Amino acid sequence: MQYSKKVLEHFTRPHNQGIIKNPSGVGMVGNPVCGDLMKIYIKVKKNKSGEIIDDIKFETLGCASAIATSSMITDLAKGKPIEEAMKITRNDVADALEGLPPIKMHCSNLADEALHEAIKDYRKKI
Amino acid sequence: MRKKKIYLDCAATTPVDPAVLEAMLPYFIDIYGNAMSVHSFGQEALEAVDKARSQAAGFFGASPSEIIFTSGATESNNLAIKGILKSYYSKNESKKKKPHIITTAFEHHCVLDSCKIVAKDGLADVTYLPIKKDGTIDPKEVEKAIRPETVMISVMYVNNEIGTVQPIEKIGKLVRKINSTKEKDDFKIIFHTDATQAINYFDCNTDRLGVDLLSMSGHKIYGPKGVGILYVRKGTPIRKIQDGGDQEYKMRAGTHNVPGIVGLGKAIGLVEKNGKKDAKKIQILRDYLIEKVLKEISNSILNGSKTKRSPNNANFTFKDVEGEGLLLSLDMEGVACSTGSACSSGALSPSHVLLSIGLKPEQAHGSLRMTLGKHTTKREIDTAVEKLKVVIERLRKISGNVLDDYYSKK
Numbered sequence: 001m002q003y004s005k006k007v008l009e010h011f012t013r014p015h016n017q018g019i020i021k022n023p024s025g026v027g028m029v030g031n032p033v034c035g036d037l038m039k040i041y042i043k044v045k046k047n048k049s050g051e052i053i054d055d056i057k058f059e060t061l062g063c064a065s066a067i068a069t070s071s072m073i074t075d076l077a078k079g080k081p082i083e084e085a086m087k088i089t090r091n092d093v094a095d096a097l098e099g100l101p102p103i104k105m106h107c108s109n110l111a112d113e114a115l116h117e118a119i120k121d122y123r124k125k126i
Numbered sequence: 127m128r129k130k131k132i133y134l135d136c137a138a139t140t141p142v143d144p145a146v147l148e149a150m151l152p153y154f155i156d157i158y159g160n161a162m163s164v165h166s167f168g169q170e171a172l173e174a175v176d177k178a179r180s181q182a183a184g185f186f187g188a189s190p191s192e193i194i195f196t197s198g199a200t201e202s203n204n205l206a207i208k209g210i211l212k213s214y215y216s217k218n219e220s221k222k223k224k225p226h227i228i229t230t231a232f233e234h235h236c237v238l239d240s241c242k243i244v245a246k247d248g249l250a251d252v253t254y255l256p257i258k259k260d261g262t263i264d265p266k267e268v269e270k271a272i273r274p275e276t277v278m279i280s281v282m283y284v285n286n287e288i289g290t291v292q293p294i295e296k297i298g299k300l301v302r303k304i305n306s307t308k309e310k311d312d313f314k315i316i317f318h319t320d321a322t323q324a325i326n327y328f329d330c331n332t333d334r335l336g337v338d339l340l341s342m343s344g345h346k347i348y349g350p351k352g353v354g355i356l357y358v359r360k361g362t363p364i365r366k367i368q369d370g371g372d373q374e375y376k377m378r379a380g381t382h383n384v385p386g387i388v389g390l391g392k393a394i395g396l397v398e399k400n401g402k403k404d405a406k407k408i409q410i411l412r413d414y415l416i417e418k419v420l421k422e423i424s425n426s427i428l429n430g431s432k433t434k435r436s437p438n439n440a441n442f443t444f445k446d447v448e449g450e451g452l453l454l455s456l457d458m459e460g461v462a463c464s465t466g467s468a469c470s471s472g473a474l475s476p477s478h479v480l481l482s483i484g485l486k487p488e489q490a491h492g493s494l495r496m497t498l499g500k501h502t503t504k505r506e507i508d509t510a511v512e513k514l515k516v517v518i519e520r521l522r523k524i525s526g527n528v529l530d531d532y533y534s535k536k
Binding site: 003008011012014017018019028031032033034035036037038039059060061062063064066067 | 446447448449450451454455458467475476486487488491523524525526527528529531532535
């Protein structure tokens, strides 16, 4: 499997890894059959410009690209208004990682879904 | 060999033994004739091929004419299964009875896929025997599966992923017993074993095993890649599946891979000479590895029987860890292993072998195969386990509790 430098960077030293106590929202996607499980925690803060993702963390059981995409989406979403974060796609994540092997585009690129689920979870609660 | 890096993937392939390479070298530039040529160049090459054939025949307790050189075990397995059916249809067409093949659920893909394709083409019905939790098959299951129209049983000797040893001798006896009750004109059951992972460590005398066909590959035994053998017991009804020249008693068309065949002969000779000694040394190290891993890494299990197992194989599952990430991390630390995780191979589902012995998908995804060889040292095992501990701790930190969370929400 040929991974980009960026993927390997995020795999070996993932950003924003861990959990948030009392999160505003949590999103979990994937299943053990495919081998990838992702959980994204967000903390939302309100300011003048709206609802901002103030903090974001992840836990991921999965292959290198599952971990790298989780790490990358936390970078992409952090500090963004939730409306904008809802618009982040799997292609954005893959592009930011300088590409993913074709087979990984679907099976291990679930981070966008996890983020969107976390935002939906937050919206449900308010 | 590159220094510092640790290679624990000897079930995938092995380095060529220097003595093997030395034996091969003259056959590239100096003795380059085509073994089918009549002139002296060809005769010299043929002599070398014949010598290798005798070496192999000795090892398998066979006669040289029962040794067919191929490109490796994949070709040997294809030839075995498809060649038997071809022969069946050439003789028994008038009977119009669909032949039946018995194999196991955890064969190598070259056997499974050969069986699937002949079934799909309507040439045979196939039974895939279940595997017990310990990674072995029960000869009683074989007996139960046999039908009057069974023409072939194919069971691997040693499983390539979990290293478990199958009761080949017992099945051989069973097949002989059943064949002895058949009428003279009936198609007898042909017994085939894929012995690719067994050559280094187990008795491969074809009479003692009671096999009619046996496959092997050179590169798993410190020989070259691209060469292997199909042993074919004299009188076995089999037809060639590749057309062309009359090489290999008309069983395998294609110019002889002379250097490869010479290397294979030499490699077999080395196994015959040193195999027992090497196996002992490897098993002591492997047992040490298993004990150390299970003791020092929490939530780790050994997959497959501890005793009915090839001396070089250890296969673990680590909870809350995925195999591809594990493999990649270990490789960055200079340790090369293998996994049953789908993500490492580009497949969608995890190892069929691990699923066949009852593992859950996530357990198969979290597997690590470490296979030792004759060059493996205790220091390498110590270093590998140290690295493994660090990598697993890191990956478990990343995965946190997601797996337990997933199940608690279900």
